[in-house]
Amino acid sequence: TKLKVYAQQMGAPLGDLFGIFFEDLNHAADGGLYAELVQNRSFEFDPIDHPSYHALTAWEKAERGGGRAELSIASESPFHPKNPHYAVIEIIEPGEGVGLSNTGFNTGIPVKEGEHYLFSLYARRSDSFSTPVRVLIEDSKGAVCASAELTVESYQWQKYEAVLTAGCTDNACRLVILTGGQGSLEVDLVSLFPQKTYLGRRNGLREDIAVLLADMKPKFMRFPGGCLVHDGSLNPDDRNSMYRWKNTIGELAARPARRNNWQYNQTLGLGYYEYFQFCEDIGAKAIPVLPGGYDPHHKRIVPLDELGPWIQDALDLIEFATGDATTEWGGIRSSLGHPEPFGLEYIAIGNEEVGEPFFERYPYFHKAIKERYPHIQVINSSGPFAAGGEYERGWASAREHGSDLVDEHYYQSPEWFLANMDRYDSFKGDEPKVFLGEYASWGNTYYNALVEAAFMTRLERNAHAVGLACYAPMLCNVDYVNWKPDMIWFNNHEVFGTPNYYVQKLFMNHQGDRVLRIAAENLPEKPEPVQEPVKGSIVLAAEKSAVTYSNITLTNNLTGEQKMIEANVELNDTEGTVSKEEEQRSFLLGETDWSDYTLRLTARKTGGVRAFLIFFGMQ
Numbered sequence: 210t211k212l213k214v215y216a217q218q219m220g221a222p223l224g225d226l227f228g229i230f231f232e233d234l235n236h237a238a239d240g241g242l243y244a245e246l247v248q249n250r251s252f253e254f255d256p257i258d259h260p261s262y263h264a265l266t267a268w269e270k271a272e273r274g275g276g277r278a279e280l281s282i283a284s285e286s287p288f289h290p291k292n293p294h295y296a297v298i299e300i301i302e303p304g305e306g307v308g309l310s311n312t313g314f315n316t317g318i319p320v321k322e323g324e325h326y327l328f329s330l331y332a333r334r335s336d337s338f339s340t341p342v343r344v345l346i347e348d349s350k351g352a353v354c355a356s357a358e359l360t361v362e363s364y365q366w367q368k369y370e371a372v373l374t375a376g377c378t379d380n381a382c383r384l385v386i387l388t389g390g391q392g393s394l395e396v397d398l399v400s401l402f403p404q405k406t407y408l409g410r411r412n413g414l415r416e417d418i419a420v421l422l423a424d425m426k427p428k429f430m431r432f433p434g435g436c437l438v439h440d441g442s443l444n445p446d447d448r449n450s451m452y453r454w455k456n457t458i459g460e461l462a463a464r465p466a467r468r469n470n471w472q473y474n475q476t477l478g479l480g481y482y483e484y485f486q487f488c489e490d491i492g493a494k495a496i497p498v499l500p501g502g503y504d505p506h507h508k509r510i511v512p513l514d515e516l517g518p519w520i521q522d523a524l525d526l527i528e529f530a531t532g533d534a535t536t537e538w539g540g541i542r543s544s545l546g547h548p549e550p551f552g553l554e555y556i557a558i559g560n561e562e563v564g565e566p567f568f569e570r571y572p573y574f575h576k577a578i579k580e581r582y583p584h585i586q587v588i589n590s591s592g593p594f595a596a597g598g599e600y601e602r603g604w605a606s607a608r609e610h611g612s613d614l615v616d617e618h619y620y621q622s623p624e625w626f627l628a629n630m631d632r633y634d635s636f637k638g639d640e641p642k643v644f645l646g647e648y649a650s651w652g653n654t655y656y657n658a659l660v661e662a663a664f665m666t667r668l669e670r671n672a673h674a675v676g677l678a679c680y681a682p683m684l685c686n687v688d689y690v691n692w693k694p695d696m697i698w699f700n701n702h703e704v705f706g707t708p709n710y711y712v713q714k715l716f717m718n719h720q721g722d723r724v725l726r727i728a729a730e731n732l733p734e735k736p737e738p739v740q741e742p743v744k745g746s747i748v749l750a751a752e753k754s755a756v757t758y759s760n761i762t763l764t765n766n767l768t769g770e771q772k773m774i775e776a777n778v779e780l781n782d783t784e785g786t787v788s789k790e791e792e793q794r795s796f797l798l799g800e801t802d803w804s805d806y807t808l809r810l811t812a813r814k815t816g817g818v819r820a821f822l823i824f825f826g827m828q
């Protein structure tokens with residue numbers, strides 16, 4: 210018998226459906242994707258970032274061969290006021306060298322034999338201008354692995370650079386700066402990068418992590434957060450300010466190392482220019498997220514008559530990305546090294562801003578952007594699922610103001626995903642589209658990944674309503690975990706993708722243009738007998754209340770044969786809002802003929818009940 214299979218076009222084009230989301234939590238940027246090897250490079254760590262932090266976190270005094278020194282922090286005359294603190298080494302007894310050393314991230318600074326490392330610092334000294342400053346990479350046993358010498362020539366701040374070549378391979382090295390002579394040596398913004406960054410870019414990205422992301426072939430990248438965007442004070446000059454993109458571009462010394470809302474410090478070395486550059490490098494469209502003038506965590510609200518600069522930030526960002534070099538912000542981009550526009554199609558205002566102050570402010574952003582840049586797609590924010598009525602409030606606001614997309618977020622159990630496969634089936638194509646800006650099932654197991662894959666097929670099928678989707682969070686340093694599960698895990702020298710990563714990659718690498726409907730004719734009457742009977746498994750999930758299942762039967766609709774599946778299962782949804790528990794029953798499905806089956810189950814108590822039949826071991 211010849212089997213005929215037809216594929217028909219159906220559904221909407223998939224467009225930019227699957228992308229990635231970068232947020233600097235779990236040390237995703239500093240100590241992660243951003244290749245800087247020195248931790249607390251500008252001595253700006255502060256208890257406001259984390260209660261255990263201070264200006265010398267990750268630094269130690271170094272005294273060699275009888276040397277003695279005082280190491281302290283000053284802020285009277287910094288190189289740049291945006292990073293006001295610097296280290297002062299008062300030489301008491303030079304011995305064989307005095308100074309300071311940095312412990313890097315995780316186990317230390319990782320180096321590979323034969324590879325080059327770019328060192329730089331700002332320095333000045335009060336005396337002994339011809340005494341060399343030695344820069345060393347010491348291995349985990351204290352032996353010198355690489356070294357260079359600099360001459361700090363004056364009491365004016367100057368930038369000094371050197372290239373160090375590693376003579377060892379060790380993942381737990383220290384960067385050591387030593388001097389002799391007398392007086393004091395003052396240093397700031399001490400930096401060490403591997404020369405080998407992703408595509409060799411200066412101030413670049415860690416190659417192994419970036420390659421994993423590039424390999425996914427994402428259609429877009431959402432950045433820089435997340436709660437990171439809206440958590441903070443309203444004054445852009447506070448070290449505690451909300452994430453303001455203009456603070457993140459230009460020379461590194463002018464980017465204020467600041468409190469990251471995930472309880473650490475972020476240098477902003479990975480800033481908006483670098484984000485746009487990375488998007489361009491991996492062929493992903495940039496989707497920046499800007500604060501909407503409201504911090505929902507601390508209820509800080511920008512008065513309506515002071516919203517102007519916040520809206521201007523959005524307009525200037527669009528010019529930064531799309532304007533030619535003759536425009537003000539296009540000119541700034543050009544001066545930073547990118548004369549051609551990066552391009553921009555989407556901009557998001559707000560992230561999970563559940564609260565009326567946001568919805569009061571959103572329309573001002575929307576109107577100003579659409580008036581000046583009608584082709585830019587503006588994304589509204591609907592908050593996290595199950596946060597209450599606000600989810601609907603975001604949709605209402607989007608419909609009222611004509612947002613192009615609405616950002617929905619959900620972190621739920623696998624059963625919730627199975628129970629909500631049909632969430633978008635009823636969404637209409639002529640409304641704002643869904644931007645599923647954050648989602649994950651709770652776990653990094655194969656089962657989680659499988660469920661997410663199943664869910665993604667339904668996103669594809671509903672591409673008329675779902676415009677964009679990205680898993681979250683993306684990156685996690687194993688020693689600095691704020692949130693899990695995460696898609697990619699790493700330490701200071703290794704990185705690996707979870708099953709969830711491979712699912713995402715699979716869908717991105719093989720994203721089609723449209724969903725096809727598959728129909729088959731002439732199915733053989735008797736397929737080849739299978740060696741092993743097919744095994745089935747039923748996944749049961751409860752929604753909204755406690756449910757007891759019993760009397761589960763599976764009927765072969767052709768033969769009428771019935772299988773009783775032993776089950777007397779109690780599912781208790783304790784929170785009363787979403788499905789929480791799951792039971793599996795395996796059974797043998799001995800038939801070798803084609804058939805369709807009906808699953809019947811009796812619930813002893815009522816509630817929102819969903820059941821799914823999943824076959825494993827099909828031949």
Ligand code: AHR
Pocket residue numbers: 232434435436437560561593618647681682692
């Ligand atoms: O992805 C982690 C966090 O989850 C994001 O910062 C926030 O948007 C959500 O609550």
